[in-house]
Amino acid sequence: MKKFISSLFLALIVLIGLIACGGGNNDEEEATSDNGDDASENTEPAEKVEIAFWHAMSGDNGQALEDIVNKFNEQSDTVEVEAIYQGSYDDSLNKLRAVGGSSEAPAIVQVFEIGTKYMSESGFITPMQEFIDEEDFDVSVLESNILSYYTLDDQLYSMPFNTSNAVMFYNKDKFEAAGLDPENPPKTFSEVKEAAEKLSTDGNYGFTMATIGWFVEQLLANQGALYLDNDNGRGGEATEALVNSEAGVNIFTWLDEMNKAETFTNYGSNWDDPRGPFFAEQVGMYFDSTANTAEVIKNSSFEVGSAPFPVADGMDPQGLVVGGASLWITNQVSEDQQKAAWEFVKFTTQPEVQAEWAAATGYFPIxxxxxxxxxxxxxxxxxxxxxxxxxxxxxxxxxxxxQGALTTVLPEARKIIETELGEMYEGKDPKDAIDDAAKKITDALK
Structure with missing residues (x-):
């Protein structure tokens, strides 16, 4: 009997021990589970920093930009960019002026190249150089000829994004029919004039360009000529226009001679004005932006040639001023948002992003x-x-x-040039026209 009671007592002790161990295991599992839940909560991604990006890209270019933004947002765990279309370049800059100094300003804004002077002095921005220096970002991987436009006093103020320059498109079929070599387009003013004579038949014109001041800037730069004093306003504040130098007279005289010979005609002052006549084969050559290359090819039923910008006789081409726009980071948002903006700006400089952008739009990769x-x-x-x-x-x-002229009055200067070109096409002496343009621009600088 005692053995039975002892055995029963021993079994009871073992059973209690097992229950106790089981309870301990349950507690450990609960603790492990609790710790796991805490770890899961701690590793959830932090809320993204949201930033606004104002831009001026519409149509196919706007869609290509949206694709870049979407791709960035998908790969970023920390930043969410909202791209907001603001209308034209002028519209976007005017809106920024209106909200500058307030919390309504975006983190990033796309501004056309001639807004560089205003933006650099606005007090609304943090120069890109600050982010570059802080991170030791290697700008040597970027195109120096493009960076030079947005570099002031050895500081990069904004990051180039959509960059273009000017070219001359021509109808290769017309060239061949006129006895011109379609693989050897004209390179100088006199060669363009001679080709225009051969291409001007049956009411068609050999050459045209939209009455846009930007083209005159390109023709001056290609001759190595300054638009303004003080190194184009880059060595100090510009006080005088130099557009009526020999280089400027060359340009106006060249256009005037073709206009009088009726191998040139003025279709208007909008970008699209000469495009329609070119597509309709009513004109053999015309100036346009490289950003429109894909559109020109798509809308032409003939083989399109693309030629470098011509230069005045007796000189080597010096090259052109970049057009397009750049990205600016504003100081009207928090430091975290500015850093987030820098992350997006860096993303846009990646080779694969730039390649896709260039392929979709015709802009240069930076x-x-x-x-x-x-x-x-x-x-x-x-x-x-x-x-x-x-x-x-x-x-x-x-x-x-x-590098291009640097002044806040450049938009006004372009309008002055365009007005004087229009008056010259109506009979005004070319030297008088360019002299009057120089005087009016100089007055605007005061």
Whole structure:
């Protein structure tokens, strides 16, 4: 009996021990589970920093920009960019002026190149150089000829984004029919004039350009000529217009001679004005932006040639001023938002991003490595017209002339040039026209 009781007592002790161990295991599992839940909560991604990006890209270019923003947002765990279309470049800059100094300003804004002077002095921005220096970002991987426009006093104020320059498109079929070599387009003013004579038949014109002041800036730069004193306003505040130098007279006289010979006609002062006549084969050659290359090819029923910008006789081409726009980071948002903006800006400089952007739009990549990306190689192989502008950019000699004029009155100066060109086409003496333009621009600088 005692053995039975002892055995029963021993079994009871073992059973209690097992229950106790089981309870301990349950507690450990609960603790492990609790710790796991805490760890899960701690590793959830932090809320993204949201920033606004104001831009002026519409149509196909706008969609290509949205694609870049979406791609960035998908790969970023920390930043969410909202791209907001603001209308034209002028519209966007005017809106920024209206909200500058307030919390309504975006983190990033796209501003056209002639807004550089205003933006750098606005007090609304943090120079890009600050982010570059803080991170020791290597700008040597970017295209120096493009960076030079947005560099003031050795400081990069904004990051180039959509960059273009000017080219001359021509109808290869018309060239061949007129006895001209379609693979050897004119390179000088006199060669353009001679080709225009041969192409002007049956009410058609040999050459035209929209009455846009930007083209005069390009023609001046290609001759190595300054638009303004003090190194185009880059060595000090500009006080005098130099557009009526010999180089300026060359340009106005050249256009005037073709206009009087009726081998040139003025279709208007909008970008689209000469495009329709070119597509309709009513004109053989015209100036346009490289950003429109794909559109020109798509809308032409003939083979389109692309030629470097011509230069005055007796001189080597010096290159052109970049057009387009750049990205600015504003100081009207928090430091965290500014850093977030910098993350997006860096993303836009990546070779694959720049290659896709260039392939979709016709703008230059700001990163030379983008030319090695397959998507861009394929486009250039299919459309060799793109390569002419790239070569022109690479051959540009960086100087104050090709860096471009720096002044807040440049939009007004362009309008002055356009008005004087229009009056010259109506009979005003070319020397008087360019002299009057210089005087009016100088007055605007005061």
């Amino acid at each position: 990163t030379p490595a983008a030319y090695e990306e397959e998507v861009l190689k394929n486009i250039y192989e299919e459309y060799p017209q793109f390569k002419v502008a790239v070569t022109q950019l690479e051959n540009t000699e960086v100087s104050p002339a090709t």
